[in-house]
Amino acid sequence: MPAALLLASEGGFTVTGPKVIASFDLFGITWNLTETVFIQWIVMLVLLIVMLILTHRLEVIPRTKRQAAAEWIVTFARNMVDTTMGPKYKGYTTYIGALLCFLLLNNLMSLFGLKNPTSDISVTGAIALITFALTQINRARTGKVKGFFHAFIEPMPFMLPFNIIGEIANPLSQALRIFGNMVAGMVIGGLIYFALGNFAILIPAITSLYFDIFSAVIQAYIFTTLTMAYISGAECE
Amino acid sequence: MEDMQLLSSAIVLGASALGAGTAMIAGLGPGIGEGICASKAVEAIGRQPEASGAVTRTMIIGDALAETTGLYALVIALLLLYANPLFSNLTALFNK
Numbered sequence: 001m002p003a004a005l006l007l008a009s010e011g012g013f014t015v016t017g018p019k020v021i022a023s024f025d026l027f028g029i030t031w032n033l034t035e036t037v038f039i040q041w042i043v044m045l046v047l048l049i050v051m052l053i054l055t056h057r058l059e060v061i062p063r064t065k066r067q068a069a070a071e072w073i074v075t076f077a078r079n080m081v082d083t084t085m086g087p088k089y090k091g092y093t094t095y096i097g098a099l100l101c102f103l104l105l106n107n108l109m110s111l112f113g114l115k116n117p118t119s120d121i122s123v124t125g126a127i128a129l130i131t132f133a134l135t136q137i138n139r140a141r142t143g144k145v146k147g148f149f150h151a152f153i154e155p156m157p158f159m160l161p162f163n164i165i166g167e168i169a170n171p172l173s174q175a176l177r178i179f180g181n182m183v184a185g186m187v188i189g190g191l192i193y194f195a196l197g198n199f200a201i202l203i204p205a206i207t208s209l210y211f212d213i214f215s216a217v218i219q220a221y222i223f224t225t226l227t228m229a230y231i232s233g234a235e236c237e
Numbered sequence: 238m239e240d241m242q243l244l245s246s247a248i249v250l251g252a253s254a255l256g257a258g259t260a261m262i263a264g265l266g267p268g269i270g271e272g273i274c275a276s277k278a279v280e281a282i283g284r285q286p287e288a289s290g291a292v293t294r295t296m297i298i299g300d301a302l303a304e305t306t307g308l309y310a311l312v313i314a315l316l317l318l319y320a321n322p323l324f325s326n327l328t329a330l331f332n333k
Contacts, residue, residue: 014319015319015320017320044310117241126306173305176305176308176309176312177301177304177305177308179307180305180311180312180314181304181308183312183313184308184311185313187315187319218301219301220300221304222298222301225298
């Protein structure tokens with residue numbers, strides 16, 4: 001919500017898309033470097049530095065607090081994958097752990113006064129498309145060609161349009177869920193700052209507790225849980 | 238011509254405002270659904286207090302999932318208020 005402060009300017013309250021920092025023309029298309037991409041670079045840099053610090057000089061028996069924290073993160077991700085997907089999907093632990101950390105830090109960026117990258121539908125749509133691709137790949141991998149197409153007429157042949165719509169609705173709803181939560185937090189924060197003007201002392205902090213912290217953590221966790229549920233649910237016997 | 242443009246802009250903006258308000262009637266659904274979810278969670282904890290951690294976590298996940306359709310309506314309402322495509326289509330029509 002501190003980022004929402006920038007929206008509530010003197011003349012009124014407007015919500016705009018991400019600002020374009022730089023742009024260049026290549027192959028006839030204009031490539032825009034938006035602040036969304038730039039803040040994601042900051043997120044990637046922070047995650048890289050934190051992970052490098054946490055995994056520096058590991059020992060078999062953990063002696064430092066750093067290694068205990070690193071092991072806690074890995075154990076958390078592995079438990080999540082174990083309980084939701086089953087022990088057969090152990091290889092997905094790295095992607096799920098990375099997805100969780102990335103989405104968590106992206107959602108929490110509004111606490112640092114920057115605009116959330118996940119309040120841009122491009123970001124959430126892209127990550128939901130990755131989940132969609134992983135789902136279809138898992139279905140094709142376990143069922144081969146025949147199982148892949150047979151899964152759409154389970155349990156009855158007239159369910160074909162409903163199954164197709166369900167497959168498309170899954171990534172769409174995933175993307176819109178995080179996008180809607182983050183944009184709602186941004187807009188409501190901006191409106192509160194705009195309405196209170198110079199007296200914005202206690203109330204923005206309380207609403208920021210829900211929108212910036214609770215909603216961010218829950219939405220990142222839910223996106224990851226749904227990803228795991230979709231991928232493991234697409235398995236054909 | 239100016240009056241016609243003003244009139245049609247006013248109609249589109251007024252209709253968008255009406256639509257944005259009507260869209261948020263969909264806030265009814267998640268309210269009822271999450272209330273039912275919380276009541277079932279409270280019943281479950283009352284019957285088995287040692288499962289309260291797992292029940293609470295599942296309730297939170299169910300809440301966030303049920304919130305989705307309310308969020309769809311909020312996105313439509315915000316779209317109509319702040320990034321109105323109908324109004325920008327209209328102004329593009331005028332400038333042609």
